[in-house]
Amino acid sequence: MKDAGKIRLILSDIDGVMTDGKIVYTERCGEIKAFSARDGFGIRLWMKTGGFFGVVTGRSSEVVRLRCNDLGVSILEQGILDKAETVRQITSRLGVSLDETAFIGDDYPDLPALKIVGFPAGVADAAEEVRASSVWVSDVPGGKGAVRQLIETLLKARGEWDRALAFYRGENV
Numbered sequence: 001m002k003d004a005g006k007i008r009l010i011l012s013d014i015d016g017v018m019t020d021g022k023i024v025y026t027e028r029c030g031e032i033k034a035f036s037a038r039d040g041f042g043i044r045l046w047m048k049t050g051g052f053f054g055v056v057t058g059r060s061s062e063v064v065r066l067r068c069n070d071l072g073v074s075i076l077e078q079g080i081l082d083k084a085e086t087v088r089q090i091t092s093r094l095g096v097s098l099d100e101t102a103f104i105g106d107d108y109p110d111l112p113a114l115k116i117v118g119f120p121a122g123v124a125d126a127a128e129e130v131r132a133s134s135v136w137v138s139d140v141p142g143g144k145g146a147v148r149q150l151i152e153t154l155l156k157a158r159g160e161w162d163r164a165l166a167f168y169r170g171e172n173v
């Protein structure tokens with residue numbers, strides 16, 4: 001797949017990508033979101049092979065901070081209105097080019113970011129415009145392992161999937 005093998009940085013939206021998009025409110029505990037353990041596995045694998053992973057989300061919540069903390073994801077931008085500008089800032093901070101960046105989204109606010117990265121990606125149940133603007137669309141919907149599927153696709157394009165799994169098993173390769 002075009003340019004899939006040169007991606008070094010994956011940036012992901014949260015609602016509708018790393019979750020199914022539902023935001024559950026409770027009176028006492030604030031927001032509840034459900035994350036996929038499969039995505040967590042993929043993200044750990046990706047970072048173990050030296051890839052950068054970050055989150056860019058329009059909303060702002062404590063549970064997202066907790067999830068990122070749990071996964072060891074330190075690139076976390078919440079409350080972002082202009083996702084394209086934030087993507088530019090993150091890439092220049094890391095010294096990664098936009099061409100080497102993938103962004104995965106599900107809805108209209110993700111479009112500006114999708115349009116500037118080398119590998120725009122969407123989830124299976126993304127809005128029509130997002131799917132049309134993406135070079136890759138997951139088979140599974142948001143919150144069901146779409147990020148893990150993206151990571152597997154990128155690592156396989158680089159010929160590093162097997163090495164990544166060996167890393168995860170703790171083998172010295």
Ligand SMILES: [Mg+2]
Binds near residue numbers: 013014015016017105
């Ligand atoms: Mg979203």
